[in-house]
Amino acid sequence: MTRKKVKLAYITNDSARKATFKKRKKGLLKKVSELSTLCGIKSCAIIYSPYDSQPEVWASEHGIQHVLGLFKNMPEMEQTKKMVNQESFLKQRIAKANEQLKKQQKDNREKEMTEVMFQSLTGKSLHNLTMMDLNDLGWLIDQNLKNIYRRIGQLNKVAQKQVQGEPAAAKTEGTMVGSTSTSTTPSEMNVDTMQRQQWFMDMMNLPQENNMGFGGDEMMLPFGDNSHNALWSNAFFP
Amino acid sequence: MTRKKVKLAYITNDSARKATFKKRKKGLLKKVSELSTLCGIKSCAIIYSPYDSQPEVWASEHGIQHVLGLFKNMPEMEQTKKMVNQESFLKQRIAKANEQLKKQQKDNREKEMTEVMFQSLTGKSLHNLTMMDLNDLGWLIDQNLKNIYRRIGQLNKVAQKQVQGEPAAAKTEGTMVGSTSTSTTPSEMNVDTMQRQQWFMDMMNLPQENNMGFGGDEMMLPFGDNSHNALWSNAFFP
DNA sequence: TGATCTATATATAATTG
DNA sequence: TCAATTATATATAGATC
Numbered sequence: 001m002t003r004k005k006v007k008l009a010y011i012t013n014d015s016a017r018k019a020t021f022k023k024r025k026k027g028l029l030k031k032v033s034e035l036s037t038l039c040g041i042k043s044c045a046i047i048y049s050p051y052d053s054q055p056e057v058w059a060s061e062h063g064i065q066h067v068l069g070l071f072k073n074m075p076e077m078e079q080t081k082k083m084v085n086q087e088s089f090l091k092q093r094i095a096k097a098n099e100q101l102k103k104q105q106k107d108n109r110e111k112e113m114t115e116v117m118f119q120s121l122t123g124k125s126l127h128n129l130t131m132m133d134l135n136d137l138g139w140l141i142d143q144n145l146k147n148i149y150r151r152i153g154q155l156n157k158v159a160q161k162q163v164q165g166e167p168a169a170a171k172t173e174g175t176m177v178g179s180t181s182t183s184t185t186p187s188e189m190n191v192d193t194m195q196r197q198q199w200f201m202d203m204m205n206l207p208q209e210n211n212m213g214f215g216g217d218e219m220m221l222p223f224g225d226n227s228h229n230a231l232w233s234n235a236f237f238p
Numbered sequence: 239m240t241r242k243k244v245k246l247a248y249i250t251n252d253s254a255r256k257a258t259f260k261k262r263k264k265g266l267l268k269k270v271s272e273l274s275t276l277c278g279i280k281s282c283a284i285i286y287s288p289y290d291s292q293p294e295v296w297a298s299e300h301g302i303q304h305v306l307g308l309f310k311n312m313p314e315m316e317q318t319k320k321m322v323n324q325e326s327f328l329k330q331r332i333a334k335a336n337e338q339l340k341k342q343q344k345d346n347r348e349k350e351m352t353e354v355m356f357q358s359l360t361g362k363s364l365h366n367l368t369m370m371d372l373n374d375l376g377w378l379i380d381q382n383l384k385n386i387y388r389r390i391g392q393l394n395k396v397a398q399k400q401v402q403g404e405p406a407a408a409k410t411e412g413t414m415v416g417s418t419s420t421s422t423t424p425s426e427m428n429v430d431t432m433q434r435q436q437w438f439m440d441m442m443n444l445p446q447e448n449n450m451g452f453g454g455d456e457m458m459l460p461f462g463d464n465s466h467n468a469l470w471s472n473a474f475f476p
Numbered sequence: 477t478g479a480t481c482t483a484t485a486t487a488t489a490a491t492t493g
Numbered sequence: 494t495c496a497a498t499t500a501t502a503t504a505t506a507g508a509t510c
Contacts (some may be wrong), residue, residue: 261504
């Protein structure tokens with residue numbers, strides 16, 4: 001897995017397969033050895049290959065006979081219980097990979113929309129965006145605004161403490177930024193929010209009631225959910 | 239082996255050991271699976287651990303019974319032949335590590351001396367250097383000069399061809415640099431060399447004969463050989 | 477615990493000598 | 494074919510949730 005991401009399949013090229021086999025066998029035995037040393041466990045590995053009449057065997061301290069002996073003496077059913085076959089093993093890995101793919105797609109979408117957001121701030125037109133794009137963009141912008149307002153709220157609190165009780169402020173261990181923001185009250189904020197949403201809905205040419213009726217903070221992130229046909233529809237401010 | 243280079247020894251911290259075990263077991267089984275898939279070989283792995291009453295087992299397609307069966311039916315002596323025990327395995331790895339260390343030390347020494355060389359070109363005093371330092375520095379400088387003279391020789395050849403046989407030069411596929419270096423003859427070079435060596439020996443306050451009597455191009459690199467008490471002693475020019 | 481994250485150490489595919 | 498090198502992909506130690 002380097003210089004190129006190898007695909008997990010039988011290597012048809014004979015010499016390449018043999019080279020890979022030799023390298024990986026070496027790496028594998030090293031890993032087994034390390035596991036034994038680090039965790040003080042008994043382990044053994046047996047590898048059959050067409051390049052050698054004998055199987056390659058590695059055994060930790062107490063020898064392979066001990067390990068195999070224990071295994072042989074185990075009732076047949078017990079042996080199978082913990083046995084992982086190739087199919088179930090691969091299924092697990094496929095499921096995991098799909099999960100990662102989904103996460104990555106969501107991440108990509110968010111990055112994409114962030115890019116769009118900043119471009120639109122430099123005046124780029126939004127006309128070529130789809131409805132879904134606009135929806136996600138709206139969500140993203142609201143998330144950003146939410147963070148901004150939250151921060152302003154925090155700064156206001158600090159500022160008020162400084163004005164009202166000067167000595168107490170000195171004891172505060174939290175953030176102590178010298179903010180001079182114009183003190184916007186929560187109610188003023190909500191007016192802004194509603195105004196903005198009004199503009200958004202007008203732009204979308206949608207009836208106002210579509211903008212209501214969805215849950216609050218519990219709403220799912222819209223990114224990456226291919227099946228979402230419900231528009232993002234609420235603004236959340238603290 | 240990350241965030242910190244772990245030292246290959248039994249992990250005494252119980253929870254850390256268990257965590258490492260689980261992670262590494264997973265990684266190991268993945269490797270075994272990949273080896274089987276990529277190279278189409280039969281393999282199985284058995285790992286005993288104190289965290290589980292059952293040994294963890296992985297078997298490729300044809301099942302562990304097949305692999306173990308083959309192994310069990312093999313004469314005892316045959317089994318041991320290919321078996322690598324922990325001691326010989328570690329010895330191999332120690333030898334390899336020592337080799338790398340030596341190489342690295344030599345490399346470091348050369349870099350160190352190169353630094354010294356450039357500093358001395360900017361006028362820094364050489365008084366605080368040991369005899370060995372000076373010896374290695376001298377060797378290094380000579381190597382550099384050797385390369386320079388070789389290059390000059392090449393350029394002269396090209397220049398002469400251009401003057402003597404203009405049409406032939408066009409056919410030459412090699413380097414075709416438009417050099418106009420003053421044509422220094424080999425004999426002139428040797429005079430310079432001897433002059434330089436004379437200065438060096440004077441500076442060292444050593445009798446002239448110490449500067450003779452060692453082999454030619456076959457000489458070992460002086461760097462990294464801690465036991466070398468024979469001074470570097472010849473200049474090699476083409 | 478157990479899953480997840482992230483910075484690093486390792487493993488190794490392709491290339492080169 | 495083998496060993497060495499190099500650029501990348503993976504594995505994983507330690508931290509955090």
